Amino acid sequence: MQKSRFSHVRNTVSVSRGDLRADFTASLVVFLIAVPLSVGIAVASGVPVELGLVTGIVGGILTGLLPGSSLQVSGPAAGLTVLVYEAVRAYGLEVLGVIVLAAGLLQVAMGVLRLGRWFRAISVAVVQGMLAGIGVVLIAGQLYALAGADAPAGGLAKLGGLLGLVVDTVRSPEALTAVAVGVGTTAVLVLWPHWRRGALVLPAPLAAVALATVVVGTLSLPVTRVEVHGLLDAVQPPSGGGFARLAEFGVLGTVLAFALIASAETLFSAAAVDRLHEGPRTDYDKELIAQGAGNTVCGALGALPMTAVIVRSAANVQAGARTKASRVLHGVWMLVFTALLPWALGIIPVAALAGVLVHAGWKLIPGRELVPLWRDHRGEVVVLLATTGSIVATNLFEGVLIGLLLAVAKAAWESSHVHVETVATADGVVRARVLGNANFLRLPKLLDELEALRRPGHGVELDLAGLRHADHACRAALVAWAERHAEVKGTVSTGPPVEA
DSSP states (O other), rough: OOHHHHHHHHHHHHHHHHHHHHHHHHHHHHHHHHHHHHHHHHHHSSOEEEEEEHHHHHHHHHHHHHSSSOOOOOEEGGGGGHHHHHHHHHHHHHHHHHHHHHHHHHHHHHHHTOOGGGGGGSSSSHHHHHHHHHHHHHHHHHHHHHHHHOSSSSSSHHHHHHHHHHHHHOOHHHHHHHHHHHHHHHHHHHHOOOHHHHHSSSSSHHHHHHHHHHHHHHHHHHBBBBOOOOOOHOOOOOOOOHHHGGGSHHHHHHHHHHHHHHHHHHHHHHHHHHHHOOOOOOHHHHHHHHHHHHHHHHHHHHOOOOOOOOHHHHHHHHHTTTHHHHHHHHHHHHHHHHHHOGGGGSSSSSSHHHHHHHHHHHSSHHHHHHHHHHHOHHHHHHHHHHHHHHHHSHHHHHHHHHHHHHHHHHHHHHOOOOOEEEETTTTEEEEEEEEEEEOTHHHHHHHHHHHHHHHHOOOOOEETTTTEEEEEHHHHHHHHHHHHOTTTTTOOOOOOOOOO
16 A cells, blocks of 8 residues: 555656656747747837837746636737837827736736626627737738838828838838848748748747848848847836826727737637647636736836737647646746847847738738638628728727627627518408517518508508517517508507517
């Protein structure tokens, strides 16, 4: 008996060591992916590169330690780049920390109130449309960064200025050089995973940025490099004046947009990551609290907002991670790198990071899914494209609201199935039974069907007892129609429709 107990303890220790080895290896893989993405997202967001790394560090160490999801990795995400850029442009970098902090506290409150599971009720078409809209605007903006030009504000302005950008780029040898560096970086990102041996050694983002940096340095190409100011200099805790701006309607709207979009992206990522492994499932409410705590700290440091990032999370699972230690360690490696090797950031070409983000934006657009989705669910495609177009034409917050309203209207339309069954009696009276769910969206069609039943000189017996649901507008209109069109030889029987 004693021998058996000893054997069990030895096996437990063996498994723990195996987990640690797997998590250590996975953490290095995630770290190598996270560094170039964090730097690139910071540049695209219009903030110092160090702030992207700060968010990655907090997402790894703090959020990584908290309960919720065991293998999901958090950090700055391309999905919030457009919104952050617009917020910094409108309110300034000093207010960004206040917005992120307030959004984090809102996420914590939503998690405490157990609202996390409700995010699963958001239409997938709206989420895909949101990501596609972000992808389109992100790509358009980064095309300017590829050529070393300043991007105009707004999605439509970015798209409208692309022709002029092409003309200006062709006339400038320096711009053509930067574009070549960016396009080459994107090409490496696309082709690198097909070289299996190379992909096992280095993740594609790191390989692409490293190759671009080596080529630019070796050939002394005249392209812009990343500006580095130091980690402590970049960190700017919010000031009292920043908190005072929370009274502004625009700032409050941005806080709400940060909280809702970051939460939705995180929880949809969690659902995707849970399908990749057989370990513990995500507790949505605890994950929401963990993300909120991370964003609260990021806001206190003046850094970028965080979400769970599907690219890093998927890489974490595929690299063999078994526990949350892998994501915590990846945050530790980012902290060590930022503290000891800040000079390594200053040699990275901005065009290379723009190439990385063009690739990231392209992956946000669900191109392959559109054809089968159109074949089976055309209404979903309409919602998706409308959400995408609204984001490009207006902004992220308003575009998502438009998408949600369309999704609700679509659901209401599809749920209001109603039809009329008729029987003609010997005395000429038409008995019509209205069955199903009737709301104001279906009322015009329903009245047209009833109008087609009337015959001069005969009555109509209208029975509404078969309705499972009828809103007030439908019931009033149907009763009024029956009373108006029932003739002398007929009868009227409206029956009591069941209201929801």
